[in-house]
Amino acid sequence: MKNIRETLSNLIISHWNINGIAGKCSELKQYVQDRRLHIMMLNETKLNSERNIKITNFKCIRKDRNERGTSGGVMIYVREGIRCHEVPLDTKIIEAVAIKLENNLVIVSAYKAPGNKLDSRDLNLIFQTGSKVFMYGDFNVKSTAWNCRFTNTRNSTIFDFAENYLCEIHYPDNFTSYPYNSTFPSTVDTDISKNIVCDITVDAINEFDSDHLPVILSMSISTAKLEMEIRTFPNYKKANWGLFRKLINKNLTLSRSIKTQADLDRSVNDLVSVIHNAMEKSIPRNSC
Template identity: 30%
Template structure:
């Protein structure tokens, strides 16, 4: 109706998964990613030469920018929206007013009496100061552009224009067209205005020649192939009559602000909405019926539904210097990326090579710290004896002085025979299982410490059934033996449970018990172990009788007469 070439839209309320297209126009959107509402968009006719400028959302300001190429230069058109809950920042205004020519329109929620608002708020004062510093004009209409839903609230001017172009306020017109609390603002101005100073006939001839030449050049440059434009307005007399009634009711409500006028306006708006939906359903059913009998229409609608009828715009590129929207900026961004990827090898530098060689030689010639002797069973036994009774390590930690000193640094020889640095964080350190076992079994250690006095006093705590097989030599000449299972009690069992990860063989466990508590171990072995009865052989019967008593005497070393490498089962 108004022949709009470019539209700046604020508060689109669109999400990234929602589609919005208008035939014959290009739409550039900046949707709000988090939260409801918000969003800006710019709609421009596709035959106008333009590109998307590199100005996006700032800290508090939502903006969408396109740049139109004209004969006198580029003009940036910005759709801006500042939420009412956020402060208008000067750095955001610097970002959108950084170009040479700009036209910024939208709802900045900035009120000031200088542009016909009722009051002046904080954002209005900030915008006034920035306009004086940056030398641009703030243009607003004479009538309100915002009508709140609550009739108790008064209308005001929120939609304004910031520009450094030669645009006068009388070019703005507020339209009473949309069913929204914000009325659209129409701006019309002459792109080229010439003021001629004519006094003589020669001046008239020169002006005519200048006008003719300018008109011809403009025609050659701006002539494009005409495209067929469809009129999408619904030709329905009843709907046109209802629309006129609704617009009249809207004007009355905005002028009188009474509840009756608002009720009348809402009722007519609902009637118009139902009528439009009914007409659309009827037209769609007719279109589907006609398409079923026409193959060309079927192919066309199939392409539209699949989204392959029109090639989508090339998306922006995020380069090293920021977002690239125009073709030139995209080409430069790709060139910079390829330049970084395909750089030649560095030029041969003698000083650099000399420094590298010196560093490598210093590292190779560095002396290697000798590895301390590995931990032994005797050291472990001594450490266990020195531990305090009834006290576990605090927070499951083990002091470094209790383990092999090479845990604190140095070098360890691995299974390949190579000497490598060692640290408590390396998996190659062979004493790490000692630390983990101590930390995991601190409660077991405490119980074992408490059980020492109990076991020494002769009380039976627990037993190991069939842990090994004892053998008594009956005959020293023929080597015949009698064997049987042994039954032992504490302190062997707690020691076994506590050190079951430290010792890999049963002989090591028995040896540790023998070395740490020899008296208690022998007492348990003598009183609780079941020794088999010797069975002398017939050939050396007399000899065996003589050796029988000697074979059952006190054992000095259990490792001499018992096969302790056998596996056991605990009862």
């Protein structure tokens, strides 16, 4: 295994109210890989602590609702190599899980059930976790400002908070929610961001047979670039073994007399160096 470092100038994030992850594992894993995501945020996972859903080359931070997976639950998948740590949150109404990247950007996956009133105290708690905060979620807040047919009363809390704390609200141009029991689609998935000076594009993706569409966000982070470690592995199936043998025979010297421990150490180091150099030139590497 070999680590290399790549500077990310464009962070690809997706958010999806998955409305139960257990029956959509295959779709989710394929979606994450096909879209080459860096971060996947989920709402309404409906999991309990007894069930783990793994995605290859991703680490998972999650918070399940206490009602044994009957509803709710939030989760963030982060591509391996992106350095981050979980930020503890103790919110009351908003279900939320958060991570902080090495460039100090806090990313939050959040969900508010439709029967609950949005609490500004939860918003204050979340946005006090860092100087740069990006939160995306399904808040079940409707507004004509983001293409809904009407504005509900829960909307004012988000607008008031965004205005008081100089936050921005982003949303896709197309709808994100197509309720099974209603003929009227709406947009209930939005983001709230603070002190993020960059271009953010948001698009809802009509890809799954679901009442909620996943949303993809492209975040240009050129003002606060993020380094990512990428693990690579030799692809022995595509190795040029003829070239490998030729390089070994050309560069390996066996005439040295080994009389002391120091002679042995030098010979071993020379052998390892010759093998590594031959591998670099004859065996391609794949990243995970």
